[in-house]
Amino acid sequence: MSTESLWLIVLACAAATFIWRALGVVVVKRIDAQxxxxxxxxxxxxxxxxxxxxxxxxxxxxDLAAVSLTTRIAAVAIAFGAYFLFKQRLVAGVLAGGLSMSAMAAWLG
Amino acid sequence: MLLSGNSVVMRKALLDALSLPAFILFFTMMGFGSLARGAGFSAEMSALSSMLIWGLPGQLAMVELTSTGQGIIAIVFACSLANARFLPMVVSFVPAMARGRASLPRMLLDAQLLSINSWAVCLREFPHIEPEFRHRYYVTFASSILFAAIIGTLTGYHGAVLLPGSMVLGLIFVSPLFFALVLSAVPGRAERFSMIFGCVTIVLAHYLFPSVDVLIAGGVGGSIGFALNKFLQRRNVD
CATH class of the missing domain: 1.20.5 (Single alpha-helices involved in coiled-coils or other helix-helix interfaces)
Incomplete structure (x- = not known):
C-alpha cells in the first residue's frame, strides 16, 4: 500500500475510535449518574x-494459543494464589503468573 | 483517610503506573510495533497509532486487515468496532472521577486518554482518593502509561529486544492476568454478576459472531447482571 493510504488508514482509525469516546461524553452529559x-x-x-x-x-x-488450556489455567491459579498469599499485591500475582507461564512453556514445549 | 494534595496524588499515580501497568503496556505495544512493521507501516505511523487510537484491539484489527490487503473502509470499520467498548467505558468512568463541571473539549481530551488500564486501575483507586484530586491522579497515570506505550511501540518496531519464545509467552500472558487480578477486587454485586455473565456469554458469542463477541458479551452479560441484581434487591425489600 502507498504511504498516503497507510497514513489515511491510521488517521481514519483514530477518528473512528474517537467517535465512541465522544459519544460516551455526549451520553454522560445527559444522564443521571445515580x-x-x-x-x-x-x-x-x-x-x-x-x-x-x-x-x-x-x-x-x-501466541498463547500454542500453550495448552491446562497450562494457562494453572498459571492463572498460581497468580491468584500468590496474589492472596501476599496481601493482594498485584506485583506478586503478576510476577508469579508470568514466571510460571514462562517456566511451563519452556519445560512443556 | 482519603488521599489529597496534588503532589501526593501525582506521586501515587506515577508509582502505581511504574509498579506494573507501564511495563505491561511497554511489552504489549512492543508486540504491536513489530506487527505494524510487518504490515508495512512506518515507525511514525505505528507510534501515532498507539497515541491516537490508544486501544490495542482496534490497533491489532487495523494492522491485521492491512497486512491481508483489505480495503480502507473495511479496515477502519473493523478497527472502530473493536474499540466500540470505549462508549460504555467513558460513560461509567466519568461520574466515578467526580470532576464536576468541565468544558466539552476538556471532557473529550479526558475521554481520548482513557484506556482499559486506566479504567480498571482508576476505578480501583478512586475510592481512596479525595474526589477533587481524582482527575489529577487519572491524567498523571494515563499519560505515564501512554508514554510507556509509545516507547514500547517504537522498541518493538525496531526489534531492539529479542527474547526467547517462552519469555515472550510469559510477557503476553501478564496483560490479561493483571486485569483479572484487578477486577477480582471489584466490589458491588451488580458488577460481579455482570463480569461472570460476560465471561459465560463470550464463549458462545465468540463462536457465533467473532467480530463483535466483546460487544455481545457486554450487552448480554451486563444486562443479565443488572437485571439479576435488581431482582435480588426487590426480593429483599419486599
Whole structure:
C-alpha cells in the first residue's frame, strides 16, 4: 500500500475510535449518574472488559494459543494464589503468573 | 483517610503506573510495533497509532486487515468496532472521577486518554482518593502509561529486544492476568454478576459472531447482571 493510504488508514482509525469516546461524553452529559440507565451501562462495561480478558486467557488468538488450556489455567491459579498469599499485591500475582507461564512453556514445549 | 494534595496524588499515580501497568503496556505495544512493521507501516505511523487510537484491539484489527490487503473502509470499520467498548467505558468512568463541571473539549481530551488500564486501575483507586484530586491522579497515570506505550511501540518496531519464545509467552500472558487480578477486587454485586455473565456469554458469542463477541458479551452479560441484581434487591425489600 502507498504511504498516503497507510497514513489515511491510521488517521481514519483514530477518528473512528474517537467517535465512541465522544459519544460516551455526549451520553454522560445527559444522564443521571445515580439512575438506572447509568447502572446498566456500568454493568455492560464491566461485562465487556471481563469478557475480553476471559477471551484473552481461555480462547487466545495470540501466541498463547500454542500453550495448552491446562497450562494457562494453572498459571492463572498460581497468580491468584500468590496474589492472596501476599496481601493482594498485584506485583506478586503478576510476577508469579508470568514466571510460571514462562517456566511451563519452556519445560512443556 | 482519603488521599489529597496534588503532589501526593501525582506521586501515587506515577508509582502505581511504574509498579506494573507501564511495563505491561511497554511489552504489549512492543508486540504491536513489530506487527505494524510487518504490515508495512512506518515507525511514525505505528507510534501515532498507539497515541491516537490508544486501544490495542482496534490497533491489532487495523494492522491485521492491512497486512491481508483489505480495503480502507473495511479496515477502519473493523478497527472502530473493536474499540466500540470505549462508549460504555467513558460513560461509567466519568461520574466515578467526580470532576464536576468541565468544558466539552476538556471532557473529550479526558475521554481520548482513557484506556482499559486506566479504567480498571482508576476505578480501583478512586475510592481512596479525595474526589477533587481524582482527575489529577487519572491524567498523571494515563499519560505515564501512554508514554510507556509509545516507547514500547517504537522498541518493538525496531526489534531492539529479542527474547526467547517462552519469555515472550510469559510477557503476553501478564496483560490479561493483571486485569483479572484487578477486577477480582471489584466490589458491588451488580458488577460481579455482570463480569461472570460476560465471561459465560463470550464463549458462545465468540463462536457465533467473532467480530463483535466483546460487544455481545457486554450487552448480554451486563444486562443479565443488572437485571439479576435488581431482582435480588426487590426480593429483599419486599
Amino acid at each position: 439512575g438506572a440507565f447509568f447502572q446498566w451501562v456500568n454493568c455492560v462495561s464491566y461485562a465487556m472488559v471481563a469478557g475480553l480478558i476471559f477471551r484473552m486467557i481461555v480462547m487466545p488468538e495470540s
